[in-house]
Amino acid sequence: MNTGHVISGAGHIGLIGWLFFGANFAPTPEPFQVNEVAMISGAEFEAMLAGTTPPEAVTDMVLPVPPETPPPPQPAPAVSPPPAAVPAPAPSPVPSPEQPPVPPAAQPMPPSDVQDAPPQIAPPPQEQAVLAPDISDRPSPRPAPRVAPEPVATPEPDTKVDDIVQEAATPAPSPDPAQQKQEATAPEAATTEIVTEAAEKPSAAPVSSVRPRARPNRPEATETTEAVAQPQPQAEAPAPDTTRDAVQDALQQAMADAAATADAAQPAYSGPPISAGERDALRVAVQKCWNVGSLSTDALRTTVVVSVSMTEDGKPVVPSIRMRSFSGGSQASAQQAFDSARRAIIRCGTRGYDLPAEKYALWQEIEMTFNPEKMRIK
Amino acid sequence: MQRLLSLLCCLALLALGAVPGQAQQQSGPLRIEITEGVIEPLPFALPSFVAETAGAQDLADQISRVVAADLVGTGLFREIPQTAFISSLTSFASPVQFADWRAINAQALIAGAVALGSGGRLTVKFRLYDVFAGQEMGDGLQFDGTQEGWRRMAHKVADVVYSRITGEGPYFDSRVVFVAETGTKGERKKRLAIMDYDGFGASYLTDSATIVLAPRFSPTGDRVLYTSYETGFPRIYLLDVANVGRRELPIPAGEMAFSPRFSPDARTVVFSLTQGGNTDIWRMDLNGANPQRLTNAPSIETAPSFSPDGSQIVFESDRSGTQQLYIMPATGGEARRISFGQGRYGSPVWSPRGDLIAFTKQSKGRFHIGVMRLDGSEERLLTASFLDESPSWAPNGRVIMFTRETQGAGGMASLYSVDISGRNLKRVRTETGASDPAWSPLLP
Numbered sequence: 100m101n102t103g104h105v106i107s108g109a110g111h112i113g114l115i116g117w118l119f120f121g122a123n124f125a126p127t128p129e130p131f132q133v134n135e136v137a138m139i140s141g142a143e144f145e146a147m148l149a150g151t152t153p154p155e156a157v158t159d160m161v162l163p164v165p166p167e168t169p170p171p172p173q174p175a176p177a178v179s180p181p182p183a184a185v186p187a188p189a190p191s192p193v194p195s196p197e198q199p200p201v202p203p204a205a206q207p208m209p210p211s212d213v214q215d216a217p218p219q220i221a222p223p224p225q226e227q228a229v230l231a232p233d234i235s236d237r238p239s240p241r242p243a244p245r246v247a248p249e250p251v252a253t254p255e256p257d258t259k260v261d262d263i264v265q266e267a268a269t270p271a272p273s274p275d276p277a278q279q280k281q282e283a284t285a286p287e288a289a290t291t292e293i294v295t296e297a298a299e300k301p302s303a304a305p306v307s308s309v310r311p312r313a314r315p316n317r318p319e320a321t322e323t324t325e326a327v328a329q330p331q332p333q334a335e336a337p338a339p340d341t342t343r344d345a346v347q348d349a350l351q352q353a354m355a356d357a358a359a360t361a362d363a364a365q366p367a368y369s370g371p372p373i374s375a376g377e378r379d380a381l382r383v384a385v386q387k388c389w390n391v392g393s394l395s396t397d398a399l400r401t402t403v404v405v406s407v408s409m410t411e412d413g414k415p416v417v418p419s420i421r422m423r424s425f426s427g428g429s430q431a432s433a434q435q436a437f438d439s440a441r442r443a444i445i446r447c448g449t450r451g452y453d454l455p456a457e458k459y460a461l462w463q464e465i466e467m468t469f470n471p472e473k474m475r476i477k
Numbered sequence: 478m479q480r481l482l483s484l485l486c487c488l489a490l491l492a493l494g495a496v497p498g499q500a501q502q503q504s505g506p507l508r509i510e511i512t513e514g515v516i517e518p519l520p521f522a523l524p525s526f527v528a529e530t531a532g533a534q535d536l537a538d539q540i541s542r543v544v545a546a547d548l549v550g551t552g553l554f555r556e557i558p559q560t561a562f563i564s565s566l567t568s569f570a571s572p573v574q575f576a577d578w579r580a581i582n583a584q585a586l587i588a589g590a591v592a593l594g595s596g597g598r599l600t601v602k603f604r605l606y607d608v609f610a611g612q613e614m615g616d617g618l619q620f621d622g623t624q625e626g627w628r629r630m631a632h633k634v635a636d637v638v639y640s641r642i643t644g645e646g647p648y649f650d651s652r653v654v655f656v657a658e659t660g661t662k663g664e665r666k667k668r669l670a671i672m673d674y675d676g677f678g679a680s681y682l683t684d685s686a687t688i689v690l691a692p693r694f695s696p697t698g699d700r701v702l703y704t705s706y707e708t709g710f711p712r713i714y715l716l717d718v719a720n721v722g723r724r725e726l727p728i729p730a731g732e733m734a735f736s737p738r739f740s741p742d743a744r745t746v747v748f749s750l751t752q753g754g755n756t757d758i759w760r761m762d763l764n765g766a767n768p769q770r771l772t773n774a775p776s777i778e779t780a781p782s783f784s785p786d787g788s789q790i791v792f793e794s795d796r797s798g799t800q801q802l803y804i805m806p807a808t809g810g811e812a813r814r815i816s817f818g819q820g821r822y823g824s825p826v827w828s829p830r831g832d833l834i835a836f837t838k839q840s841k842g843r844f845h846i847g848v849m850r851l852d853g854s855e856e857r858l859l860t861a862s863f864l865d866e867s868p869s870w871a872p873n874g875r876v877i878m879f880t881r882e883t884q885g886a887g888g889m890a891s892l893y894s895v896d897i898s899g900r901n902l903k904r905v906r907t908e909t910g911a912s913d914p915a916w917s918p919l920l921p
Binding site for chain 2: 294373382385391392394395396398406431432434435441442446449463466468469470474
């Protein structure tokens with residue numbers, strides 16, 4: 100406390116002292132640089148003015164002319180081949196309806212008429228360049244008819260649509276007669292969001308931006324709340340936070356590792372949980388077939404909870420698929436949403452979902468919540 | 478630092494005891510949440526409808542094609558080509574081999590039959606199947622009508638299929654009144670015309686002797702209000718679609734009357750009237766009684782459009798110095814501005830659902846068709862071109878039809894439609910130039 104006062108007092112005294120006496124300690128001023136000024140007589144001044152005025156007069160008089168006078172010699176040779184006269188200043192097509200009459204008339208016309216053309220022609224190409232895509236009455240092509248969580252490039256024309264990417268292969272002539280011909284397959288082309296015409300650039304070039312992905316390995320709130328709540332009582336801000344993401348990543352990794360360790364330690368089933376990775380694999384498999392493109396705007400506001408029984412080979416039992424509950428919409432919209440969810444479960448489950456057979460008891464019954472909030476028209 | 482400590486604590490807890498805890502918690506079914514899906518056209522199979530009587534095969538084929546075209550035209554469906562079919566439907570009553578349709582990834586199957594009865598009566602029946610669920614979606618339906626009305630019957634079938642799968646209201650069995658344009662830009666002839674929503678069955682309602690503008694359907698679809706320069710000045714006319722009879726509305730005295738629109742109950746009409754150089758919005762009964770001035774400002778107020786419940790009116794005004802959108806009570810009174818974005822907003826139209834307002838926006842030298850919420854939020858521009866204007870809603874409020882005009886002396890106006898998601902922008906088939914579309918309600 101006293102130290103602070105002492106320092107403050109000393110500083111203030113020093114400042115006041117410098118204000119009063121500082122001038123006495125000022126360094127000696129640097130020497131002036133003196134420029135000599137010559138005196139001239141009135142006659143010399145007149146002569147000087149007379150020498151400077153003509154150039155000004157010349158600039159006033161000539162300046163407008165030079166920009167216009169130089170062009171004539173340039174267009175002049177262009178006038179001789181009339182069709183080349185207009186393309187020279189404006190490379191883009193369609194100068195304007197008024198321009199075509201000028202080139203034929205340009206031959207008898209003096210070059211001065213041609214002089215007016217360049218400045219007039221110059222601006223339109225810019226406008227035309229901007230508006231060129233609108234002239235076509237063909238709508239700009241959409242980037243891809245399919246919108247999916249992850250973008251997929253357009254496959255080769257002969258490629259068969261499939262979830263698995265594989266190259267085409269033909270059986271070798273002699274070594275392995277058992278090898279069969281294999282078709283090239285690739286996922287269907289997809290973009291990540293609907294791109295309206297208004298959102299596209301005027302050049303009509305397809306534009307897409309990646310939809311922010313949900314974090315894939317986020318643990319279920321019901322399972323992690325207890326573990327997280329005790330050591331971290333302070334509520335985190337809902338805003339995105341890289342540190343928080345890092346914590347979540349670490350938690351997920353730790354959970355996955357712990358689950359893997361548990362699996363390794365218990366080869367026979369005795370209650371190992373479904374790991375986050377297995378859970379995510381199932382989620383990704385179902386969402387690939389969850390097509391909400393044909394749902395009404397009301398159905399896109401409806402969340403449905405669907406239960407399904409599974410066979411041991413990972414296939415859904417179709418008659419067991421039921422809507423447990425719904426929220427956010429009417430009964431009719433819930434039915435549309437349920438139909439869509441049911442199609443997704445069945446379609447992607449025809450080959451059986453990739454689930455660990457030893458944990459069948461854990462996924463024999465599955466309850467899936469289909470929440471289309473991220474897929475709504477926005 | 479605190480965060481780091483908590484992280485370490487978490488990791489320690491997880492390593493020590495979280496795994497058994499998890500195993501204990503997972504006593505019920507496995508629960509997952511799906512929050513992301515795909516948006517793509519739903520593939521459907523539509524084998525040609527079965528002809529149940531002799532001579533009905535051509536009609537059956539044509540009806541099948543119209544149904545498919547309706548569905549595909551929405552952008553929400555994709556037809557699987559018939560060459561990919563594994564099995565066929567030879568009879569309307571034969572059982573469906575779902576495995577065959579699953580194999581070609583058909584998610585919906587439409588099976589139908591057509592019969593031509595005596596006196597030219599046509600019967601069309603169909604069933605819709607959810608292939609992967611292996612069951613019928615709703616009950617089969619049957620439509621009866623005249624042979625001449627086969628296109629409408631096809632639209633009806635498509636409407637039911639569309640509604641059952643998407644949950645949206647139907648809109649295929651509807652008509653569009655518009656201004657047909659012929660001739661060069663300097664000598665353009667304009668006539669009122671009407672057509673099916675898909676551009677077929679067009680016919681003219683007026684001749685090309687005078688300029689006509691901005692037709693608007695009545696809520697029942699049997700009458701049309703429009704503006705005509707028949708007297709040399711814009712006046713409002715009421716036209717009966719069935720007999721093409723028309724009469725001028727007894728508008729209060731003024732230099733110009735234009736931009737009419739019916740109220741939802743079809744009893745009153747709102748319009749713009751210019752008196753002494755000032756344009757305001759008026760309302761009156763269809764027979765001319767009870768004229769009422771709804772706005773009274775020195776600015777230009779025009780393009781009124783009722784809310785579906787008839788309680789409010791959205792309109793455009795330049796009272797703030799630039800053209801913006803406002804909403805006021807249907808009886809007049811204080812208006813609140815709802816558009817605040819950059820650029821000029823005009824020609825607002827209230828959605829039949831009541832949740833959105835479509836508008837034209839001019840910004841940075843380009844025109845847009847867009848939609849916004851009633852409070853002006855969630856503005857979404859759907860199109861962009863040299864000139865887009867005159868939006869009109871489909872009866873189900875899911876699609877917007879509008880005018881797009883191309884640039885230059887040879888520019889021509891044509892009709893386009895776009896889904897409110899911004900997808901499926903496409904040109905509507907018309908035989909001439911076309912502008913000012915007005916979508917009818919669903920036909921009875």
